[in-house]
Each structure stands twice: as structure tokens, then as C-alpha cells.
Amino acid sequence: MAPPQLLVFDVFGTVVDWHGSIAAEMARLYPQVDSNAFALAWRAGYKPTMARVMSGELGWTRIDDLHRMILDDILPGFGLSNMPENERRSLNRVWHRLHPWPDVVAGLARLKRQHLISTLSNGNIGLLTHMAKHAGLPWDCVLSAEVFRAYKPDARVYLGAADLFDLQPGQVMLVAAHQDDLAAARASGLQTAYIERPFEFGAQQPKDVSPHPDNTLHARDFGHLADQLDAHRLA
Known part of the structure; x- marks a missing residue:
């Protein structure tokens, strides 16, 4: 070599x-949510959403923006559909932390x-x-x-x-x-x-x-x- x-x-x-970090943040902010399932669901949307860009269905999109699209999609399934915009923006930045x-x-x-x-x-x-x-x-x-x-x-x-x-x-x-x-x-x-x-x-x-x-x-x-x-x- x-x-x-x-x-x-x-x-x-x-x-x-990523899993441990997101699960810990969710457990702290939204203890009523299954934080393990939430972390897995957010990450599970990554490849399918990215594939929409690769296929040409979406134009070039930053991962920050893809993460936000996935977040908005999964929130209702965890009883968080009423999460305010400022909390959504802050939560999406967990990927930076x-x-x-x-x-x-x-x-x-x-x-x-x-x-x-x-x-x-x-x-x-x-x-x-x-x-x-x-x-x-x-x-x-x-x-x-x-x-x-x-x-x-x-x-x-x-x-x-x-x-x-x-x-x-x-x-x-x-x-x-x-x-x-x-x-x-x-x-x-x-x-x-x-x-x-x-x-x-x-x-x-x-x-x-x-x-x-x-x-x-x-x-x-x-x-x-x-x-x-x-x-x-x-x-």
C-alpha cells in the first residue's frame, strides 16, 4: 500500500x-416523543429525499434544506404538527450540533x-x-x-x-x-x-x-x- x-x-x-445526538436533544425538548424512533425516522428520509434531487425531480438542494423537508414530513406522525416555525428552524440546526x-x-x-x-x-x-x-x-x-x-x-x-x-x-x-x-x-x-x-x-x-x-x-x-x-x- x-x-x-x-x-x-x-x-x-x-x-x-447523529442518532445519539438527535435522540438526546429530542428527549430533552420533547420528552413525550419516542426520541429513538424520531432520530431513525429523520435519518430514514435522507436517501429517498436526496434521490429526488439526483433524479432531477428537485433542483440542487442543500442538505440543510433536505433535512428541513424531511422534518416537516415526519412531525405530524409524532404529534408535533403544531410546532412553531422558530422551533422547527432551531431543531433543524441540531445537525450542526x-x-x-x-x-x-x-x-x-x-x-x-x-x-x-x-x-x-x-x-x-x-x-x-x-x-x-x-x-x-x-x-x-x-x-x-x-x-x-x-x-x-x-x-x-x-x-x-x-x-x-x-x-x-x-x-x-x-x-x-x-x-x-x-x-x-x-x-x-x-x-x-x-x-x-x-x-x-x-x-x-x-x-x-x-x-x-x-x-x-x-x-x-x-x-x-x-x-x-x-x-x-x-x-
């Missing part, structure tokens, strides 16, 4: 705990010593920047699919990231907790590292985090990824 020069990171689920997994901040600091590190998320730039400020994420660059007017898994996102840094695809590694994202990155020539996040969907729905043989690396967390990259660099 040639050591990658640039590490690009999926964010939702890989870097930050997601908390990182425990290993993330220290792990990114280690990874940053030897590599450029950047987001490569479908989240819009404003969202990702606010999140980094809130969570103390030490990115070298905040890069979004918004730059390419295409959502992952479109190849333009992965190849565009390499091109922005004047690198060949094989000099870039995508770090993600989602095998479909990693598969699309590999198809574009990137190296890939899978991160285990077994409780991305909450403790009640642990997910399979088995290794996939096509990934370049498989790591328990960001610290373990740094260990492996350091070993390859020094070999």
Missing part, C-alpha cells in the same frame, strides 16, 4: 453520532500529523463548518459534495476531491463507516478505510461491522486507523 497523502472522511455516522464519537478528536489530531485531513460529506459547507466549530474537529479543509453539485456516491465527488488537491485518486483514502460509500470510492480509484461504528443506529439496532476484503484498511476507531497508517508509513 502506498501511503495516502489525503484522508477524506464521511461525516454522518463515521465522525459524529452533532457530537463526535469518543475516539474522533484525538484520532483526527494524530492523523493530521502525517496526512492532510478533510471532510468529504454530502452535508453542506455551512453545516460542516458549524459542526467542526461545535465539536472541535481539527480539519485541514471542510469539503462538501456541494462543491461538485453532486451527492455521493457520484464519482464526481470522489474524483473532484482528488483533483482539488492535485492528487491521483490512489493517493486519496476515503474513511467511512458505510460500505456503499467505500465501494463507490474504490470504483473511482481511491483507497478505502472502514471504521466500525456498530451503534450508529442506536444500541437497540447494532449493525454488522464485519471486514470487507476489498477495503484497504479496517479499523476499530480512528486511533486504530492511525496505528495502521503509521505502521505502513514506517515499513
Whole structure:
């Protein structure tokens, strides 16, 4: 393995705990609501709504705006159809306030010593920047699919990231907790590292985090990824 020069990171689920963060906020603000079900319902609307943009049914739409569309759709099902506009706007910004997994901040600091590190998320730039400020994420660059007017898994996102840094695809590694994202990155020539996040969907729905043989690396967390990259660099 040639050591990658640039590490690009999926964010939702890989870097930050979207489920735990949203469920905690809902439990605090609206204790009458099943906060676990609410978090899952909000996230479940993500891919179908994004597909409406990719199909051309909707014009290009920022993830902030897609999140708001989904929020408005699911509120009645949780008895919150009368939520005022100011509360809806504030709740939609919870995606800017997601908390990182425990290993993330220290792990990114280690990874940053030897590599450029950047987001490569479908989240819009404003969202990702606010999140980094809130969570103390030490990115070298905040890069979004918004730059390419295409959502992952479109190849333009992965190849565009390499091109922005004047690198060949094989000099870039995508770090993600989602095998479909990693598969699309590999198809574009990137190296890939899978991160285990077994409780991305909450403790009640642990997910399979088995290794996939096509990934370049498989790591328990960001610290373990740094260990492996350091070993390859020094070999």
C-alpha cells in the first residue's frame, strides 16, 4: 500500500453520532416523543429525499434544506404538527450540533500529523463548518459534495476531491463507516478505510461491522486507523 497523502472522511455516522445526538436533544425538548424512533425516522428520509434531487425531480438542494423537508414530513406522525416555525428552524440546526464519537478528536489530531485531513460529506459547507466549530474537529479543509453539485456516491465527488488537491485518486483514502460509500470510492480509484461504528443506529439496532476484503484498511476507531497508517508509513 502506498501511503495516502489525503484522508477524506464521511461525516454522518463515521465522525459524529447523529442518532445519539438527535435522540438526546429530542428527549430533552420533547420528552413525550419516542426520541429513538424520531432520530431513525429523520435519518430514514435522507436517501429517498436526496434521490429526488439526483433524479432531477428537485433542483440542487442543500442538505440543510433536505433535512428541513424531511422534518416537516415526519412531525405530524409524532404529534408535533403544531410546532412553531422558530422551533422547527432551531431543531433543524441540531445537525450542526452533532457530537463526535469518543475516539474522533484525538484520532483526527494524530492523523493530521502525517496526512492532510478533510471532510468529504454530502452535508453542506455551512453545516460542516458549524459542526467542526461545535465539536472541535481539527480539519485541514471542510469539503462538501456541494462543491461538485453532486451527492455521493457520484464519482464526481470522489474524483473532484482528488483533483482539488492535485492528487491521483490512489493517493486519496476515503474513511467511512458505510460500505456503499467505500465501494463507490474504490470504483473511482481511491483507497478505502472502514471504521466500525456498530451503534450508529442506536444500541437497540447494532449493525454488522464485519471486514470487507476489498477495503484497504479496517479499523476499530480512528486511533486504530492511525496505528495502521503509521505502521505502513514506517515499513
